[in-house]
Amino acid sequence: MAPDSIPPQIGNWVLCDCLGSGFSGSIYRAVNPFTHQSAAIKIQSVDHSCPTNRYERALYPSLQGGKGMPTMWASGVQGKHDYLVLDLLGPSLDNLYRKTGKKVMDLRSVICIAMQVIERLEFMHSRDILHRDIQLGNCVIGLPPNERLIYMIDFGFSKRYIDPTTRRHIPDSKAKRDFIGNYWFTSVNVHCRGKVPSRRDDLEALALMLIHLLTPNGLPWTRNGVPKTEAQQDRLIRAKQRAKPDEICRGLPQEFEDFLRYCRSLKFFERPDYELWRENFAKLARDHGWHNSGTVDEDLYWPPRIERRKVSNSLSGKIADTQEDAPHAPHPGVHPPPAKPTEQPSPAKPIEHPPTKPAEQPPPIKPTEQPPPAKPTDVSGLLDDLANLDLNEHQIPGARKPDHSPGKVIVLSSDDESTPPQPQWSKSVKLRRLTKQASAAADNTALGETVHGFIDVLQANRSRAMTADGFAFLDTLKKQLEDPSVFIINSKGSRPSRTRSQTKALEAAQVQRTPRSNQMLLLRMKLEDAFNNSQLAGLIDEFETLVQRNTGKLVSKDGIIFLEKLEERLKGE
Numbered sequence: 001m002a003p004d005s006i007p008p009q010i011g012n013w014v015l016c017d018c019l020g021s022g023f024s025g026s027i028y029r030a031v032n033p034f035t036h037q038s039a040a041i042k043i044q045s046v047d048h049s050c051p052t053n054r055y056e057r058a059l060y061p062s063l064q065g066g067k068g069m070p071t072m073w074a075s076g077v078q079g080k081h082d083y084l085v086l087d088l089l090g091p092s093l094d095n096l097y098r099k100t101g102k103k104v105m106d107l108r109s110v111i112c113i114a115m116q117v118i119e120r121l122e123f124m125h126s127r128d129i130l131h132r133d134i135q136l137g138n139c140v141i142g143l144p145p146n147e148r149l150i151y152m153i154d155f156g157f158s159k160r161y162i163d164p165t166t167r168r169h170i171p172d173s174k175a176k177r178d179f180i181g182n183y184w185f186t187s188v189n190v191h192c193r194g195k196v197p198s199r200r201d202d203l204e205a206l207a208l209m210l211i212h213l214l215t216p217n218g219l220p221w222t223r224n225g226v227p228k229t230e231a232q233q234d235r236l237i238r239a240k241q242r243a244k245p246d247e248i249c250r251g252l253p254q255e256f257e258d259f260l261r262y263c264r265s266l267k268f269f270e271r272p273d274y275e276l277w278r279e280n281f282a283k284l285a286r287d288h289g290w291h292n293s294g295t296v297d298e299d300l301y302w303p304p305r306i307e308r309r310k311v312s313n314s315l316s317g318k319i320a321d322t323q324e325d326a327p328h329a330p331h332p333g334v335h336p337p338p339a340k341p342t343e344q345p346s347p348a349k350p351i352e353h354p355p356t357k358p359a360e361q362p363p364p365i366k367p368t369e370q371p372p373p374a375k376p377t378d379v380s381g382l383l384d385d386l387a388n389l390d391l392n393e394h395q396i397p398g399a400r401k402p403d404h405s406p407g408k409v410i411v412l413s414s415d416d417e418s419t420p421p422q423p424q425w426s427k428s429v430k431l432r433r434l435t436k437q438a439s440a441a442a443d444n445t446a447l448g449e450t451v452h453g454f455i456d457v458l459q460a461n462r463s464r465a466m467t468a469d470g471f472a473f474l475d476t477l478k479k480q481l482e483d484p485s486v487f488i489i490n491s492k493g494s495r496p497s498r499t500r501s502q503t504k505a506l507e508a509a510q511v512q513r514t515p516r517s518n519q520m521l522l523l524r525m526k527l528e529d530a531f532n533n534s535q536l537a538g539l540i541d542e543f544e545t546l547v548q549r550n551t552g553k554l555v556s557k558d559g560i561i562f563l564e565k566l567e568e569r570l571k572g573e
């Protein structure tokens with residue numbers, strides 16, 4: 001049952017058991033009393049600092065109808081609760097893997113996962129969307145009869161990489177950026193080098209996930225759990241960056257090392273050859289005598305049926321591990337603490353959106369019933385395995401345990417937020433409030449207002465130093481501006497571009513100045529020339545980099561002028 005702070009019914013959906021909670025909120029099984037349809041409802045406080053439900057809501061329509069993409073049946077805001085109603089699905093690969101109690105997963109299952117997830121990513125990418133948080137917990141299987149199908153979930157960090165208006169790929173940037181993703185599988189380029197994620201990075205995360213599944217005790221940098229201090233994070237980054245493909249893939253079929261190398265060889269803009277890699281993995285399966293695997297995704301056996309001789313052929317030395325029935329060594333990692341909803345429900349009317357396209361849906365069940373058990377199939381052994389799996393217990397995984405997943409990470413900055421001195425506190429509170437306002441802003445004018453408030457806060461304090469809260473505010477601003485599917489561009493926001501001679505005059509003026517203020521001046525010029533929200537977001541990114549480099553992260557007078565100009569641009573003044 002939902003806690004008191006969450007109403008027993010949201011929209012047309014009566015809440016039942018809690019399925020899990022994560023970074024952004026909680027997920028409940030829910031039933032529509034009128035149609036008896038069951039679904040999963042993902043609930044997030046509208047005040048959440050990272051409104052991932054809003055981002056997901058904007059992206060889900062583009063993914064509807066795709067194989068292994070959950071259907072969004074409804075969504076809206078009721079009182080303080082932002083909700084998405086999604087297909088009810090089964091356990092995640094993480095749950096299933098741990099349930100087997102093995103140290104490695106059998107090769108056949110890993111190949112099936114590889115082929116299915118490559119297909120999912122191909123589909124997402126064909127719809128212009130990057131997942132950006134590939135991990136075991138975000139791959140789930142369906143409920144019977146779809147228990148062999150892997151679904152992708154959690155698009156809270158996803159992003160369009162093709163601008164819907166210009167149809168251009170997002171630009172690469174040399175500016176160091178904060179990392180979004182998870183500690184374990186996010187690619188080296190994104191996690192360790194601060195690069196902009198693109199299609200290649202989704203695939204690299206998959207490659208690392210597959211290698212992790214085949215490695216006793218997992219990838220080397222995952223063995224100490226999720227880093228809690230900055231020093232631990234740095235150590236993890238170094239270990240990930242240093243690990244050579246041939247070292248982490250030692251003893252595995254060559255395809256896995258080749259796949260990792262292939263992902264790392266891709267250029268930022270390059271389209272991965274999904275078909276080639278599905279075929280490579282299908283061939284690997286055929287080489288092991290798993291002939292049906294040519295048709296790939298129908299062949300996911302779960303939990304893995306260990307075919308001893310075949311696995312031992314290719315994974316010499318690992319077979320002993322796969323057959324071990326000893327209690328499973330904990331699979332290291334950490335989950336972010338579950339978000340505890342604290343808001344009182346409000347009687348506000350829910351806004352429901354009809355689903356774009358109905359998809360395979362588990363048969364409707366009454367609120368108190370458990371979903372039906374797996375039906376017998378003619379695939380030998382599958383039934384036994386599913387019976388052992390105890391799906392009833394695990395299709396409703398409950399609150400996820402700590403220490404089992406790479407968790408979701410948004411590193412905002414290295415600023416120390418702990419125990420701020422007293423005068424800093426009110427600055428911090430104000431900045432957080434502004435961040436909330438920015439994330440709730442519905443147009444550029446409202447965003448401009450928050451920039452105005454931001455300038456006031458910076459100037460009202462004796463120090464114009466940027467704190468972690470300040471960077472968090474700018475990051476929210478960027479996120480709003482970067483995502484055209486979420487954000488509405490203010491029509492007054494466009495402005496005539498400067499003439500060539502004006503630009504020349506400005507360029508001439510800037511050489512008279514010091515190099516750092518040159519850069520800030522240049523940024524101001526670019527601000528005037530920017531013609532869409534996404535460009536403004538890029539400039540805020542550059543602004544942050546410049547401020548980071550300043551001694552004490554001070555915002556210079558030129559920096560304040562930049563912010564004032566930004567406010568003007570947003571308000572269309």
Ligand SMILES: Nc1ncnc2c1ncn2[C@@H]1O[C@H](COP(=O)(O)OP(=O)(O)OP(=O)(O)O)[C@@H](O)[C@H]1O
Nearest residue numbers: 019020022023024025027040087088089154397408
């Ligand atoms: N459609 C669904 N059906 C059944 N269970 C689900 C569904 N979606 C999510 N879950 C469960 O809830 C958990 C959290 O879901 P999700 O990853 O979407 O939320 P999140 O708050 O973004 O979590 P995270 O912190 O992992 O990013 C999942 O791992 C899964 O166990």
